[in-house]
Amino acid sequence: MTPQRFDAILIGGGLVGAAIGFGLQRLGLRCLLLDEGDIAFRASRGNFGLVWVQSKGLGAPHYQRWTRGSAEEWPSLAADLKDRTGIGTGLQQPGGVSLCLSEEEFEARSAYMARLQREAGNFGLDYRMIRGAEARDMLPGLGPKVVGVSWTPYDGHASPLYLLRALHRGFTDLGGTYRPNARLTGSKAAPHDFRIEAGDDVAEAPRVVLTAGLGNAELAPRFGLQASVRPERGQILVTERARNLLPMPTVSLRQTEEGSLLIGDSKEDAGFDVSQKPEIMRRMAQRAVQCFPWIADLNLVRAWSALRVMAPDGLPIYDQSERFPGAFTANCHSGVTLAGTHANRLAPMIAAGALDPALDLFTARRFDVRHAA
Numbered sequence: 001m002t003p004q005r006f007d008a009i010l011i012g013g014g015l016v017g018a019a020i021g022f023g024l025q026r027l028g029l030r031c032l033l034l035d036e037g038d039i040a041f042r043a044s045r046g047n048f049g050l051v052w053v054q055s056k057g058l059g060a061p062h063y064q065r066w067t068r069g070s071a072e073e074w075p076s077l078a079a080d081l082k083d084r085t086g087i088g089t090g091l092q093q094p095g096g097v098s099l100c101l102s103e104e105e106f107e108a109r110s111a112y113m114a115r116l117q118r119e120a121g122n123f124g125l126d127y128r129m130i131r132g133a134e135a136r137d138m139l140p141g142l143g144p145k146v147v148g149v150s151w152t153p154y155d156g157h158a159s160p161l162y163l164l165r166a167l168h169r170g171f172t173d174l175g176g177t178y179r180p181n182a183r184l185t186g187s188k189a190a191p192h193d194f195r196i197e198a199g200d201d202v203a204e205a206p207r208v209v210l211t212a213g214l215g216n217a218e219l220a221p222r223f224g225l226q227a228s229v230r231p232e233r234g235q236i237l238v239t240e241r242a243r244n245l246l247p248m249p250t251v252s253l254r255q256t257e258e259g260s261l262l263i264g265d266s267k268e269d270a271g272f273d274v275s276q277k278p279e280i281m282r283r284m285a286q287r288a289v290q291c292f293p294w295i296a297d298l299n300l301v302r303a304w305s306a307l308r309v310m311a312p313d314g315l316p317i318y319d320q321s322e323r324f325p326g327a328f329t330a331n332c333h334s335g336v337t338l339a340g341t342h343a344n345r346l347a348p349m350i351a352a353g354a355l356d357p358a359l360d361l362f363t364a365r366r367f368d369v370r371h372a373a
């Protein structure tokens with residue numbers, strides 16, 4: 001079969017592949033986006049939808065800057081997608097809070113935020129620890145058990161499913177080729193010369209971008225790369241729709257544009273098991289009711305679990321192959337938050353053929369013992 005020629009092939013059509021693919025296609029590259037389909041683990045279809053900055057990058061100020069950069073890029077990405085596709089992503093960035101249910105939690109959070117700010121240096125970090133009446137004015141219906149909150153102006157949320165749909169529509173409207181149900185079955189790599197087989201498709205390109213989420217761990221070595229990512233399970237509960245009660249998202253509660261409350265934030269080491277655990281769901285619901293007692297009046301209508309894509313240190317992995325220049329890999333556990341920077345900043349680097357040296361800190365070689373020594 002004669003291979004089809006592209007400027008770039010992306011393997012994995014979740015939020016990371018779709019955001020980078022959209023960015024590349026918008027720059028005029030002809031791209032192929034392959035996606036394995038419903039049998040794969042797909043974090044992009046099971047996540048919480050925060051565009052979240054305030055907990056990111058303790059001990060890694062470059063990650064704090066990268067995340068803040070993405071929150072800044074988000075409004076232009078959302079506007080561009082809406083313009084091109086008519087699909088709104090529901091982006092709201094009113095700031096966000098993390099709620100503390102005891103003095104110990106409040107003290108620990110204060111110390112965490114102070115350290116983040118110190119590490120931010122000249123870049124700065126605007127935050128406040130807020131207690132009592134001021135917190136209650138900010139968040140009507142806050143429960144008496146809440147001792148205080150940390151607040152930053154950078155946080156927000158969006159609909160991850162509308163985002164994914166808009167990125168895919170934007171990509172194909174720009175002429176990109178999307179192949180669902182197309183698991184990579186064969187590949188050949190040489191510098192700036194890659195050949196990919198997936199089902200009936202055979203394609204060649206001078207660039208390949210690995211965006212297969214947890215699948216990257218197995219794919220990366222074929223292209224002279226590493227992606228030592230592992231799954232971390234998260235469960236989410238959804239209530240019936242309510243009138244607009246929550247003016248801003250918290251790290252484990254948000255109200256969608258349509259009115260549902262999402263309760264989230266479990267972090268479980270359960271391998272590839274995506275079953276749901278009633279005990280954990282109960283704890284999540286209890287904490288939500290302690291934070292906002294009015295939530296107890298709402299019925300739960302849905303629940304699910306999905307797998308985060310985690311590097312050993314929880315930071316993203318962005319890398320380019322030394323052995324096969326033209327091959328890139330991208331993994332992160334905050335693909336909603338980082339969509340702005342993936343489309344607007346990372347895609348131009350890949351189009352230009354090399355990652356910015358500022359991204360060296362995100363290389364997977366940081367896990368290599370020889371590199372660390």
Ligand SMILES: Cc1cc2nc3c(=O)[nH]c(=O)nc-3n(C[C@H](O)[C@H](O)[C@H](O)COP(=O)(O)OP(=O)(O)OC[C@H]3O[C@@H](n4cnc5c(N)ncnc54)[C@H](O)[C@@H]3O)c2cc1C
Nearest residue numbers: 012014016036043044048050184213215234334335336337
């Ligand atoms: C419970 C939960 C809550 C979360 N909450 C948030 C949040 O609030 N904010 C935030 O920013 N992020 C959040 N995340 C993280 C976010 O969902 C992920 O960072 C993001 O979805 C990762 O996207 P991805 O494209 O890398 O991976 P995926 O969505 O897993 O996509 C990878 C794709 O690659 C395809 N694939 C795999 N192997 C192959 C192959 N061999 N050939 C072809 N295709 C292949 C699969 O079909 C899949 O569609 C959450 C995640 C979870 C699980």
